[in-house]
Amino acid sequence: DIQMTQSPSSLSASVGDRVTITCRASQSIRSYLNWYQQKPGKAPKLLIYAASSLQGGVPSGFSGSGSGTEFTLTISSLQPEDFATYYCQQSYSTPRTFGQGTKVEIQ
């Protein structure tokens, strides 16, 4: 199975900060990488698919990059509604696997 490891597990940031979350795969997954945002008590929401494609309706302040084994999710200017937990997920093979999540908290 492909292991997905996110870093950091949590971070504190302020509104307006640039935030970067890293996701590493245990083997190459090319660009088969998705990012999700989950707010407390809510279902996850797709942000980015295929490593860098922005899902419709997602603010342009979110961006994804990377290929192979290392990927990043960047929030260019953190907004109050962006405080949430973020997960990466590989779709290269089954079983589909998620990272453990990165919780973005208000500093």
Added chain:
Amino acid sequence: EVQLVESGGGLVKPGGSLRLSCAASGFTFSNAWMNWVRQAPGKGLEWVGRIKRKTDGGTTDYAAPVKGRFTISRDDSKNTLDLQMNSLTTEDTALYYCTTDSYTTMGTSYYYYMDVWGKGTTVTVSS
């Protein structure tokens, strides 16, 4: 409106069984690959399994912890997805989501992602 609504969750004793359902609307369900994903209390997301559409064979794949105990099925005439869970343990306690498994093609590659999620249904396994 594209929507997925899970039902069937509840309290069950270890060793028991439960059947979850997911009602789909607002899209052509028979064309969709579908997943079940779960989230234990305070934990991250865990993929449970997937079923392909019938024109792609209707085959299923499962995560190791549930293989042989859980069965995913679909009824395209009713637009429903089911998850039959047997031999439940306390480790299966979680919020269970159904999701679509949509894709985009870029060149010859198919990029899959979970773009529609239900609100989930809670399964608690406890004596």
